[in-house]
Every structure is written in C-alpha cells, then in structure tokens.
Amino acid sequence: MISDLHEVFSLSAKGMKKSVIRELLKLTRRPEVISFAGGLPDPSTFAVDEVAEIAAEVLATNGAQALQYSPTEGDPKLKDELIAHHEREDGIKLSPENILVTVASQQGLDLLAKIFVDRGDPVIVGLPTYVGGLGAFNSYGADMIGVPLDEDGMRMDLVERELERLRKRGEKPKLIYVVPDFQNPAGITMSEERRLKLIELARHYDVLIAEDSPYKELRYEGEPVRSIFALDGSGQVIGLHTFSKILFPGMRLGWVIADESVIQKLVIAKQSTDLCTPAFTQAIVAEFASRGLLGMAIEKVKGIYREKREIMLKALDDYMPDLPGLHWTRPDGGLFLWVCLPEHIDADELFYEAIEQNVAFVIGSAFHCDGSGRNCMRLNFSFPTKENIVEGVKRLAKVIEAHEESRRTTGDIVATP
Amino acid sequence: MISDLHEVFSLSAKGMKKSVIRELLKLTRRPEVISFAGGLPDPSTFAVDEVAEIAAEVLATNGAQALQYSPTEGDPKLKDELIAHHEREDGIKLSPENILVTVASQQGLDLLAKIFVDRGDPVIVGLPTYVGGLGAFNSYGADMIGVPLDEDGMRMDLVERELERLRKRGEKPKLIYVVPDFQNPAGITMSEERRLKLIELARHYDVLIAEDSPYKELRYEGEPVRSIFALDGSGQVIGLHTFSKILFPGMRLGWVIADESVIQKLVIAKQSTDLCTPAFTQAIVAEFASRGLLGMAIEKVKGIYREKREIMLKALDDYMPDLPGLHWTRPDGGLFLWVCLPEHIDADELFYEAIEQNVAFVIGSAFHCDGSGRNCMRLNFSFPTKENIVEGVKRLAKVIEAHEESRRTTGDIVATP
Secondary structure: OOOOHHHHOOHHHHHOOOOHHHHHHHHOOOOOOEEOOOOOOOHHHOOHHHHHHHHHHHHHHHHHHHOOOOOOOOOHHHHHHHHHHHHHHHOOOOOHHHEEEEOHHHHHHHHHHHHHOOOOOEEEEEEOOOHHHHHHHHHOOOEEEEEEEEOOEEOHHHHHHHHHHHHHOOOOOOEEEEOOOOOOOOOOOOOHHHHHHHHHHHHHHOOEEEEEOOOOOOEOOOOOOOOHHHHHOOOOEEEEEEOOOOOOOOOOOEEEEOOHHHHHHHHHHHHHHHOOOOHHHHHHHHHHHHOOHHHHHHHHHHHHHHHHHHHHHHHHHHHOOOOOOOEEOOOOEOOEEEEEOOOOOOHHHHHHHHHHOOEEOEEHHHHOOOOOOOOEEEEEOOOOOHHHHHHHHHHHHHHHHHHHHHHHHHOHHHHOO | OOOOHHHHOOHHHHHOOOOHHHHHHHHOOOOOOEEOOOOOOOHHHOOHHHHHHHHHHHHHHHHHHHOOOOOOOOOHHHHHHHHHHHHHHHOOOOOHHHEEEEOHHHHHHHHHHHHHOOOOOEEEEEEOOOHHHHHHHHHOOOEEEEEEEEOOEEOHHHHHHHHHHHHHOOOOOOEEEEOOOOOOOOOOOOOHHHHHHHHHHHHHHOOEEEEEOOOOOOEOOOOOOOOHHHHHOOOOEEEEEEOOOOOOOOOOOEEEEOOHHHHHHHHHHHHHHHOOOOHHHHHHHHHHHHOOHHHHHHHHHHHHHHHHHHHHHHHHHHHOOOOOOOEEOOOOEOOEEEEEOOOOOOHHHHHHHHHHOOEEOEEHHHHOOOOOOOOEEEEEOOOOOHHHHHHHHHHHHHHHHHHHHHHHHHOHHHHOO
16 A cells, blocks of 8 residues: 555545535434435335336347447437426427436536536535535535525525626636425425526526436426426526436436537546446336336326325424424425524534434535534435334424423523524 | 537536547448447347346345445445455455445546546556546546556556656656556556566555456466456555456446555545446346356356457458568457557558448557557457458458558658658
8 A cells, every 4th residue: 555545635535525414324224213314215116016027128129239338428219218208397309419318417417517617616506405416516626605595496686696796706607506396405496486587697697507306306286397497498507317216216317408519528528437327227217218107107206205295294293392493394396304493403413312312314514515504404204104204203303302401401592602 | 508618618628539439430330341449248248138037036026225225335245246256266355345336447447537636647557558547537637658568568667767757756646557457459468577566666656556457357368367456465556347348338337446445535436426336237246146157157258259369360360461560469368459550551541441441440549648559450359240350350451451552552652751
C-alpha cells in the first residue's frame, strides 16, 4: 500500500462524505425497529411472476442479443415504449434521439453533473431536496445554492433573487434542480403557476432546468400538474425518470429526456462510464411495457400506497402530541411525508432517542445543502406494513412527548435560544 | 433551449471526443461487411438456458429481494463466489471488504478515475492500451503518459524513466494502468519478471497500480502468469474484473478488488453514481457461480476462442502478403491480435479501403494516447464466424496488397517520408 492514500485522492474523493442516511440506516437494521427511514418500494408491488415469464421468453427468443453488448443510447424497443409512455402520461412528443436509458435516475444525475459541473460552478437546489441529487452535484464540486420551498414548491421570488445576484457577478447556475412532484423529501408538489414562472426565469437568465420525476406517476389524489418538460417544450428542461418506484428498483433502469444536443453529450459521457445499460434488463422491461403491463403496474402501486399514506396521515392526526409548531405535509402522491417539529427540537438528537424506542426516520438536515432543517424529519410510508405504520407513529409520538417532557423537567426550555 | 449550450458544458464534457471506434463501427454495420472491429463475445458461448432457469428460480424463491434496492458494495452471496473464484484461479485470499461489485469493469475504471484523478494529474498507460481506460481517465482530465510495450509487455525501463522524470518535478502519477494478460488491443502478456519489476517500481515511487484483467481466465496455451495483484499482496494493486468476456456482457457485471481503504472510497463514489448495481442480475450470476457453472462456462469459451484464434493465425500466415515490416502478435489468450503494417502504411487510410472491400478492423491510433500507432490495426477473432475469419483475412490481405500496388504505381513511395 502507498504511504499516504488520502493524499493521492482527487479533490472529489476528498470532498466525498459518507452518506449520513446510510450510516443512520445501519442503526435501523434490528428487526424490532420500525423504519420510516428508507425509501424502498413495497415488494408486494413487484410484478414477480410476469417478470419471470418475460425473462424466460426474452432469453428463449433473443438470448444472443439480450446477453450481448448493446447501444449506449439504450434499447430501441424500450425507447419506443418510453415515447408512448410520455405521450400517454403527459402529452409529450419525443423521438428516440431525445432519450438516454440509464442505470436508474441516479446515473442520470451523475452524468448531468459530469457534463455540466466544474468545481465551484453554482447549481440551484431546493431546501430541502433529494439527497442523491446533492451527492451527485457535490461529487463534481458544485457550489450548491439552496432555495426554500413553501407549500407550492420552490419559491420563485427567491430563485429570481439568486439568479439576479449571480448575474451581477457575471455568473449563472449550471442547472436549477427541482423535484416538482411529491418531492423527496418534503412530499410537496410544485404548482403549475410556479412551474411556468420557473420556465420564464430559466429562459430569461438562460439557464437549464433539471426536472427529477421519480414519483410523478404515483398521484393518489388531486389533479396532475403537467411536467415542466411538457410546459416548456423548448429544450430548456432535462427530465430524469426511473422505473424504480413505478415497477421495481432491482433492475436499476431509468432514462433521461432532453434536447438531442444534450443527449448526445450524455451518451459520450456514458460511454466512458459504463459503455451501456444492461441489455437483459432493458429487454425485459421493454417487453413488459409492450404487453401493456406498465399502466396496470402503476395502478397497483398507487392503490397500495394511497392506502398506506391514508393510514400514516390518520395515525399522525390521532397520536401526535399537540405541540405548537409541530406539523406535517399531506402529499398527493409519492412515498414520503415531511414532519416539522417545534424549532427547538433537534431531529438529529431525536433520532437516537427514537432508535432506542425502535422507530426510525431520516433527519431533515441530510436534505439541506446548508445544514439547516434540523427540526425536520422525513417519513416513508411505502415500505412499512400498515400495522407497522400505526405502531411506528405511536412510538414516534411517544418519543417526541418524552423529549418535550424531559426538556420541561430539566429546564432546558430556558437555555434554548 | 439556452443560447450557447457548448459554453455551459464542463471542461470534462468539452474535452470528450466522440469515440473514434464507435464512429468507425457505424460504417461496419452493412451485413456484407466482415468485421474484426468490435470486441464482442461469440453469443454461442452464452449460457442462455441456464440463465433462464436460474432467473426463474431467483424470482420464485427471492423475488422481493432480487427486484429491490441492494447494498452499494454488492450482493454478499456474489462476493462469496468471487472470493472463491480468485482463490481458485490465482491463489488470492480476499475478504468481502476487498470487493466492490460494479456495472462491469468500465464502471470500475470510471470510479477509479473519479476518486484519484484531478485535472492535469499524470496517469501512466501503455502504448497501445485499452481505449475505454483512456476514455475514463480522459473524462476526468488526466494527463496520460504513454509507455510503449514490447513482446513482454510494458517496458519497465521506460516506466522508471517517466517515474524519475516526474519525481524530479515533485510529481508522481496517480495510477499506472496496465492490462497485463492478452492485452487489449495488442494481445501481449506481461512476463512475470516485468510484473515483479512493476511492483518494485510502484513501491519505490509510492504509486498505485491499476490492473485491468478482463481476459485473464481466457488462456488458450502456455502457462498462466500470476496476477500483479497476487504477486504484490501488499495493497499496492487495484484489480478490475468483469463477467463480460467469461460469461456475457449483457448483464454488465464486474468487480473491483483492492485494499479495504480504497474500496471504501469507491463505495462512496458509487453511491452518488448509481446507488447500487442491479440486485436481479447479481442474484442470477451468484446462483450461476454457486452451482459450479462458472468454471464450465469458462472452459466452453476457451474451447471456442482457441479454435478461432488458430484459424485467424493460420489465415494470416496463409494469405498475408510478404511485406517487410508486416507482422502480427500471436496471443496466448484473449480476444484480439495486433497487426503492424509497414511504417509507410496509414491504417486510418487503409480502413476506408478495407470497408470498400467489406472487411473492417479498428485503427491502431485509437489505442494510443499520443496519436501514434497509425500503422497498426486490432483484429478481433471472438465474434466473427470461423468461415468469416478466413474470408475476412483474405479480403484484408488483398486490401493491403492493392494499397501497396497503388502506391508503387503512383510513385507514392518517393513522397513518403
């Protein structure tokens, strides 16, 4: 081994932090812990039998191709299915040149960061935002500028202020990164008005928008809002998509949609990254979609998660203590909701008290590029069983009550600013 | 779309070139072209039936896990099989902490470059070397230093000279990148003496070695040489491996072996790159290996490629014109051999003449970081049929003859420097 490994790491590697979430998740692995921490789909939604049948057919009819190298851009048949999917879901008209199939949308984020971000380049992100987005941009040295969300999504008055501030310095962000539908972590959906304002700002300030849409199809109530990609239609928006939440994550299949000029650069970047996405899994999902099973799979997922979301919301209503400042979002879809505790409660501290009581969540600060959000927590309702959702919320409520009680009795209240 | 897309690309993206090979391959797609250009395995080697049966079983017995997110480090069962494989093949003793499962070895190269290479960092590579290695290092802005190969592999006297030259400037390379067994593209195997010298130099100059071994298991004659990883045993070497050539490339499964401290950093880098390698494909290959099918699969591949290599070598002996300077390597394994033309023949030019005669190869210059090697070509013998190997070599021989004839008649010989 060399004398000083750390010294030879790249700036990127030196700046890489162990994922806080990953480290905390390790503490949640005891079977007695009810975990709202992960972001896993419910395995009962997986179309296991259909996949088994299709895998056998793909191999029997086309094994030589399914196990061979394949085009970096993605399987043409899968692309055709994606084109149909976008037209059906959102009225978007795409051609194959607008699509790159990726190893799920995390690779889309990595490749976007790779082709756009140099060390120190500004990128606008939400406060809070998806932690994998922060990780990808961080790994290329981006200077993240956080903009708070309210109940209608990212605040465009503040986006404008940041764009103007950068403009005065002769700079502009490489990307504005948003998760507009049932945002991870906050569960908030960006209103159409905000989306249109975002497009207007992006055009005015000549900036690209990265729209990350892993959950868009999973709406349980209310009217869909058109994607920013669809509302724009001018190539200002790059869309990131994945099968991880609507089908299953275990094949790691996602895709990017964008103007052909952006896709071409992403393809070149992907060549040196992994040559191509697995032909085998692409062939299976393409066949799955071509049999018309995708829409049915999405309906099944929606049915299961709609009920789990109801159960979690009801349990929160029923069991959470009545504390000033304690509130949570009521997402219309997706996998997560967001609990804000009274300002004086530190969720990073509360996490360990919760683990002792066998319930887990993700601390809010992990989703904030500026380290704020320490009084918040993300709760996942897709993975735990219905019974565990109720029991886990009860435990969590007790943890918060005990935390407040101990604070009152120790007089901590005086010391808190 | 924004006003000037090129302007907002990262330095990395601005420096990315379209792969010359990829662009040339497009010309070879006409069915009448016999292509020695690609590096594809022969699909008759794919264990299609076994994979179909195992995929069905994996889904039936463990579908919920096989279609779910999985550890970034890789499937523990697959890692156990890889540990056994390395012990069997090369006497290496590994623990799970020494292994990261990757989306084939190209991702291993990308992650290595990501954690070690900053813009301008020197990396020593072979002249020639694997073009995907060049692509990965280039995408992070490495300053590639090429060192020629002779019949025993990379010339260590020249490696030492480069290391000394850098040392005098207070620098050292981040990596020395080698493909020691049946090298792509040259088909050359590094002698044990050279491997030991490389380890000695790496220790003396405090530099890591990246040993890329996609073909090591595919030896058709002669005695195996122990891997540099095995000969070292001190953690100085990072090994890159893949199932692409010994099983099939269509699941994109590979792995990196290294000291635990390096693996830990690679794991963090992989998290922001794609979260994890597909659980589904890992479960299939783990089960495939645990049934003892891996060794049998490798024997099958070797049998097929040994014969194809013989046929190509015999055809070259039989049909190639007797030109001073025209020679080729006789690889003991792997997928490729390397033809050097007389110095005055430009293989970049010859390529187009060959395509007109419906035969294709890869130009040698694509494998040289300094643009040299223009009189060389890489020939693949794994993918074309036995009949097409003979016919293709005949065509190639005629193309070379015609090229020389035209040169003689046009008096080009005088003008050539």
